[in-house]
Amino acid sequence: MNKRFKIFDYELDLITKEEGLSCAESYIEEKKSAQVVTLNPEMIMMGEKNSDLKTSLQKADIVLPDGAGLVMAVKSFGADVHRIPGIEFSEELISKAAEHGWKVGFWGAKEDVVQKAVENLKNKYPKLTVSYVRSGYYNEEEEPAIVGDIKTAGTQILFVAMGVPKQEIVIRKYKDILGCLMIGVGGSFDVWSGRVMRAPKIFRSLGCEWLYRLIKEPNRFSRMFPSLPLFVFRVILNSNKIKKENRNVQS
Template identity: 40%
Template sequence: MVKDMSKVVSIMGIPFNNLSKQKLIDKLFNQEMTKGFIVTANPEIVMETRSNEDYKNCILKADYVIADGIGVIIASKWIKQPLQERIPGFELMMEMIKYASSKGKSCYFLGANEAVNLKAVENLKIQFPDLIIAGHHHGFFDLDDRKIAEQVQEASPDFIFVALGMPKQEQWIAKNIDSFSKGIFMGVGGSFDVAAGEVKRAPDIWIKLNLEWLYRLIKQPFRWKRILKVFEFIFRIILKKY
């Protein structure tokens, strides 16, 4: 896969692909991409790259860096290089699963705890009866454990969804992707929790108003420190203190 550098907007040194959700899907599916690394980056991820050079290099290794967070969209508008739209990681994952189901492609689900991982796979199989599950494994393992990567390789999946949370999920992908002959890799954070029914997404009206972050904060007050990172991100953009 050749890194797509068309229409890139740099925010704090992270190159975001300026694509609509539909255009991204067209590039992934109509061009039959067989190997690649997708990052859906929010302000928290961008801020982490400021203090973690290794993590930044992992993000820069991605073929596509997509804006998943209204804070990134606001920042792009402030620097007068507006990104077309926010593309939530969960929605992109579901589009990829839908495509895989319709085309006889297989998926591997790596991450979350064992119960959530299994429930997510079961629910997705109910929603997409034709989905081929190449395999699944919980996320409680050492990132340096080559056996896990080898296990995924042996399953030969077309799509690999990694739910280890940041920075671990992107670090694991960047560390192992070169040893795979095929597979589209994407870090999906808490998406397995949503797929398992453990966490509910915000109602559509909240999502349309770009207030999903506020809904999550109301439902999960312990996230307040993460929300502070978003505001720090915005202030740094405004003050040009990158």
Template identity: 40%
Template sequence: MDSVTTTPDDRRRCSVLGIPVDACRDVCAAAIGLHVRGGGRIVTLNAEMTMAAREDPDLGDAITSADLVIPDGAGVVWALSRQGIRVLRSPGIELAWSLLSYAARHHWRVALIGAAPAVMESLRQILPAKHPGLDLVMAVDGYQSAERWPGLESELLKLKPDLVLVALGVPRQEIWSVRLSEDASGLWMGVGGSFDVWAGTKKRAPAWMGRLQIEWLYRLIQEPSRWRRMLCLPAFVLEVLRRGERVSR
């Protein structure tokens, strides 16, 4: 069995506009190391979530109390670079996929929560085929009645999964994970639209757009209704420039 080790010193907690984010040498090693130490919550931070967290105290608290906050968005990476902190962008979808691969090889129990019923049905077939040996102990879509959620949550906690991937959208997935993981072990991670991509109902931006850091434009083309949400991006840039955050000595 392969072994991956890390230490708490593998990451350095920084902040962007007052919202915490971790600078890591290897986000996957940091996540696996977190599992070794009993588990915790992982948040993937981008510019949109940063701005939302400044307005939503519950989301802000969920990010602040997370055990690992990775720089998912190009804007966050840019803001950190202005502080003299050089990190690579770490897309949450790629970390989640790496953790699924690791889970299959190391006999972790995995739970999937969220997305549409058809998407979850596809994932029940696709993920075990892509990750032979994957122990998928729960796969529940996010379109459950209010009456069903307490029972599903109780069942999830009894299963004691090693990895819980939650696709309920921001901020619901982060706030829900705070409540459920309070007395639980394992890794809990919000994955946004990753399930839709894995199921093939949505596509990621081409690699060249990622290199140019304009994946946001691809998402806007796919979902024009997101334009109002995208207004936070120039606001984020202006606020970073206004505050003039620099590396602390």
């Protein structure tokens, strides 16, 4: 059982990327359904306003600390936490899928984006078995048929790129029906397609990938910055409670 850190009403796994991949591999090999969440402060604050998202985050099987702000907050309480960027974790899963012959599905983004992303990934990982590809644009009444097709295809890992909160809610809704490992990957399809460039390594190493994305996509400002100061304020306000709840994981 992984150690978990509790912050507000959410828990995240205190594991390395390698340990996270090992956990994911166990679910896949044992044919168990699982939801992987790559958590950040924005998602936490959004969950406070969206009960479906909150439930999805709380019930997730593997919760990886992705956001730099979240990692800094957890470290301030003495916990041994490792930032695990969702896109890096996902691509290592894809690499393992190619190695082990696992069937992988891609659901989300625009049609041309998801198709190009899959094309690029198959070129990079020639042994990759892609079982399903579908854009994230559809009518709600189409969902049962889409889910049926994913299941019929024998998909073992499903990457869902619909943005938060939709992707987490959809994953939670169909996780047990599909019986596979599912992970919400946000804008990763855009990066894999070559449409969007990932932040340079210097930004990533400093934990400032969010800043690079903000510079490139200024429209993100209105969405991110009400959440970040509120998150910091809540951490400070609840610091005694957070310390008390996590005594067992403090170094």
